[in-house]
Amino acid sequence: MRLVSKHAQVGYQTPGERPGCRNCAHFEVTRHDSPVIAPRTACTLHDLEVTSGGICNSHKLQRKAGEAELAFLARQRNLLEHQAADLRDVVQAMKEQTQRARQSLAGFDGRTHAISRGRVVPQARERRA
Numbered sequence: 001m002r003l004v005s006k007h008a009q010v011g012y013q014t015p016g017e018r019p020g021c022r023n024c025a026h027f028e029v030t031r032h033d034s035p036v037i038a039p040r041t042a043c044t045l046h047d048l049e050v051t052s053g054g055i056c057n058s059h060k061l062q063r064k065a066g067e068a069e070l071a072f073l074a075r076q077r078n079l080l081e082h083q084a085a086d087l088r089d090v091v092q093a094m095k096e097q098t099q100r101a102r103q104s105l106a107g108f109d110g111r112t113h114a115i116s117r118g119r120v121v122p123q124a125r126e127r128r129a
Contacts, residue, residue: 019055019059020053020054020055021041022052022053024043024059024061025060025061026043026060027041027044027050028041028042028043028044028071028072029041029042029072043056
């Protein structure tokens, strides 16, 4: 008898198929900033950190395989979209500041000026010319 058919005959379940926190409706992969440390997993029902193989009396087998990871990736995407929007706002503000600076410099007819005691005076090299 092949191993696959023997598994089916005895009702064997892989770790991903067995009931556990990883396939519970309350399981959540929480965000972290470290590329080295594994992501933290939490139970949203009991508000505590859990392991993927753990199980409690309130287990609710609802998640499909990979659904928790998809929820985590969706939250990460939303975070990145917000950060990108913030960066676009910063870039726009910098463009506006640059434009205002160029407009104020355009009034000097190509010469450079220094501000001394609140009034604009030509720089020394321009006075020599």
